[in-house]
Amino acid sequence: MMNFRTFILGLAASFGLPWLCLIVIPTVQYQHLAPIAYDKEKDGVDFTSYPPANINGQGQLVYIREGCNQCHTQMIRPVQLGLDGWYKGWGEDQEARPSAPVRPNVLRDYLGEKYALLGVQRVGPDLANYGWRAPDANALHQHLYAPRSVHEWSNMPAYPGLYKVQKIQGQVSNRALKLPKKFAPPAGYEVVPTPEADRLVEYLLSLKKAYPVPGQSAVAAAPAPASK
Numbered sequence: 348m349m350n351f352r353t354f355i356l357g358l359a360a361s362f363g364l365p366w367l368c369l370i371v372i373p374t375v376q377y378q379h380l381a382p383i384a385y386d387k388e389k390d391g392v393d394f395t396s397y398p399p400a401n402i403n404g405q406g407q408l409v410y411i412r413e414g415c416n417q418c419h420t421q422m423i424r425p426v427q428l429g430l431d432g433w434y435k436g437w438g439e440d441q442e443a444r445p446s447a448p449v450r451p452n453v454l455r456d457y458l459g460e461k462y463a464l465l466g467v468q469r470v471g472p473d474l475a476n477y478g479w480r481a482p483d484a485n486a487l488h489q490h491l492y493a494p495r496s497v498h499e500w501s502n503m504p505a506y507p508g509l510y511k512v513q514k515i516q517g518q519v520s521n522r523a524l525k526l527p528k529k530f531a532p533p534a535g536y537e538v539v540p541t542p543e544a545d546r547l548v549e550y551l552l553s554l555k556k557a558y559p560v561p562g563q564s565a566v567a568a569a570p571a572p573a574s575k
C-alpha cells in the first residue's frame with residue numbers, strides 16, 4: 348500500500364511540477380504585462396509606448412488557419428543561444444552586417460497580438476521582422492499564390508485557395524497578379540487576391556518585432572522604427 352501511495356505521489360509530482368513551472372507560474376507572472384512608456388532621452392525614440400504598433404489581427408487568423416506557423420517561427424533567439432545577431436535581413440537594417448545588431452525577441456513584443464505565434468519548426472525563414480524586408484504587396488501575393496514562381500527551389504506550399512481565378516471582364520483587373528507564363532492562368536483569365544489574402548499580406552507587412560525595448564541599453568542603439 349505504501350508503495351502504491353509513493354507511486355501516485357511520484358506520478359502527481361512528475362506531471363504537476365512541470366505544469367506548475369511551465370504553465371501556471373508563467374501565466375500568473377505574465378498575464379498582466381502592459382506596454383511600457385518610452386523615455387525620449389534614454390531611449391531616443393519618439394513613440395509614446397512600446398510596443399508601438401499592433402499587428403493585423405484578422406490576417407493573423409488566416410495565418411493560423413493556413414498553418415504557416417508550422418514552418419515559420421516568429422522568434423529571434425537570445426544571443427547566448429548561438430545567434431550572432433547581425434544576419435542580413437533580420438531587422439530594419441538590411442546590410443550584411445547592420446550597424447546595430449538585430450535584437451532577440453522579448454515577451455512584450457507579442458503584446459497586442461491575440462496569439463503569440465512562436466512557431467513550431469524553422470522550415471522557412473523566421474518572420475519576426477518580416478515587415479522590414481518584405482517586398483511590395485503584389486510580390487508577396489505572387490509568392491503565396493505560387494512560391495516556385497519566385498524561387499524555383501522553394502518547398503513552401505502554394506496557397507491558390509486564397510486567390511480567385513476569374514474570367515477577364517473587359518479590362519484586366521488592376522489587382523490581377525503578374526505571373527510568369529508557367530504559372531499564369533489560361534488565356535482570358537486572371538488571378539486576383541481574395542480579401543483573406545489581402546489581410547494575410549497586411550499581417551505579414553505588419554510584423555516588425557525589432558522596436559527598441561525601453562530601458563535596455565544594448566537595444567537603445569537598435570534602429571528606430573520608421574513606417575514603411
Ligand code: HEC
Pocket residue numbers: 410413414415416417418419470471472473477494495498501502503504506547551
Ligand atoms: C511546409 C513549410 C511551409 C509552410 C506551411 C509555409 N511556408 Fe512560407 N516558406 C517556407 C520555405 C521553405 C520558404 C523559403 C523559400 C521561399 O522563399 O519560397 C518560405 C518563405 C516564405 C516567405 C519569404 C520569407 C523571406 O524571408 O523571404 C514568406 C513571407 C512566407 N514563407 C510566408 C508564409 C505564409 C504566409 C504561409 C502560410 C499561408 C507559409 N509561408 C507557409 C516554408 C513554408
